[in-house]
Amino acid sequence: MTGFTRSSPSIDVVLPLLNEAAILRSLTSKLKETLSALTQDWRILFVNDGSTDGSSELLDHLAREDSRLYAIHLSRNFGHTAAVRAGLDYASKDVVVLMDSDGQDDPDAISALVRNWRQGYDVVYAIRFARKESLWKRSLFYAFYRVLAWVSSIAIPRDAGNYSLMDRRVVEQLRLLPESDRYLPGLRTWVGFRQTSVQVERLPRHDVYPRVRLKGLISLAKTAFFSFSRVPLHFFYLLACASALVSLFSISFSLYHKIFTGLAIPGWASVTSVSAFFGAINSLGIAILGEYVARIYDQVRGRPSYIIARHSHHATTEDEDETRNQQHHTLVEELVGLETSIQSMIASDLSMMRTSPS
Numbered sequence: 001m002t003g004f005t006r007s008s009p010s011i012d013v014v015l016p017l018l019n020e021a022a023i024l025r026s027l028t029s030k031l032k033e034t035l036s037a038l039t040q041d042w043r044i045l046f047v048n049d050g051s052t053d054g055s056s057e058l059l060d061h062l063a064r065e066d067s068r069l070y071a072i073h074l075s076r077n078f079g080h081t082a083a084v085r086a087g088l089d090y091a092s093k094d095v096v097v098l099m100d101s102d103g104q105d106d107p108d109a110i111s112a113l114v115r116n117w118r119q120g121y122d123v124v125y126a127i128r129f130a131r132k133e134s135l136w137k138r139s140l141f142y143a144f145y146r147v148l149a150w151v152s153s154i155a156i157p158r159d160a161g162n163y164s165l166m167d168r169r170v171v172e173q174l175r176l177l178p179e180s181d182r183y184l185p186g187l188r189t190w191v192g193f194r195q196t197s198v199q200v201e202r203l204p205r206h207d208v209y210p211r212v213r214l215k216g217l218i219s220l221a222k223t224a225f226f227s228f229s230r231v232p233l234h235f236f237y238l239l240a241c242a243s244a245l246v247s248l249f250s251i252s253f254s255l256y257h258k259i260f261t262g263l264a265i266p267g268w269a270s271v272t273s274v275s276a277f278f279g280a281i282n283s284l285g286i287a288i289l290g291e292y293v294a295r296i297y298d299q300v301r302g303r304p305s306y307i308i309a310r311h312s313h314h315a316t317t318e319d320e321d322e323t324r325n326q327q328h329h330t331l332v333e334e335l336v337g338l339e340t341s342i343q344s345m346i347a348s349d350l351s352m353m354r355t356s357p358s
Helices: 021-036 055-065 080-090 107-118 135-151 168-176 184-190 214-228 231-261 269-301 317-355
Strands: 011-017 042-048 069-074 095-098 123-129 160-167 195-201 308-313
Touching: 011 021, 011 080, 011 107, 021 042, 021 055, 021 107, 042 055, 042 080, 055 069, 055 308, 069 080, 080 095, 080 168, 095 107, 095 168, 107 123, 107 160, 107 195, 123 184, 160 168, 160 184, 168 184
Parallel strands: 011 042, 011 095, 042 069, 123 195
Antiparallel strands: 069 308, 095 160, 123 160
């Protein structure tokens, strides 16, 4: 990364989106205002993750209006994580700002992110506060971040989501990481470099229909736990010790009555309950091992995280010239083909006339 100073960076803003047509114009306008106050060299990268509400057509229109807007349309809905990866793969500016497109990430906070970057930090991430979700959802987020921080092998910041600014070299390192199952806040911490945080209020959604459902949040939480912690596996050391103690107690109890009292152990309920308990423990262990094995399988299988259907961007003079040249070549080929067909028809007619009886 050469040819720039920290006082005048070029900025890419990556915005994954799914069915956000209602907010695209206002969000784009706000981002333009914020970015123009920071630098003259900026670009907004929209990643359309299979929208069906008219977002695709609106992105095409916005991109045609402004050369600083660029839309990447995925071939279907691959999920938020894949859309984030696609945006980072196409980012090329000095710094990359990653944020949600549902209105919950405040565009005004980009100024604070850039200010910290200018002070020498390579990663500046937003610590969310004052969330506007329901109580049960806020409780789940609160518990998730704290449990993850407790079990993780690295110090992943609490309450830090995707909203962040990353230096170009950090993004390059993230792009080199080969894993397909990705939890970006964890990977962002893992790559290192100088990192700091900024407190950013979590704004309300522009509508009441979150695009990532509870199932998707649970899947992301599992990815975070299984990618950055071995505690689920180590947990079975404790279960093994507990099992050994229970077994030792049962054997001792049986021997005591056999040797000293001569009483048989009455009933079978205790044996059945203990067997069922440890059967459940075994099933849990197999399930946890299955989670790790499934992730290994996905990684080895090597399918791409996303497939791009097309791009939308402002047509430059060179693009227009190339389009006209392609149209010209196509027209010439069609005319040549038509001329060949006519000549063949004339030759055929002449041949028939020569061979026909007078």
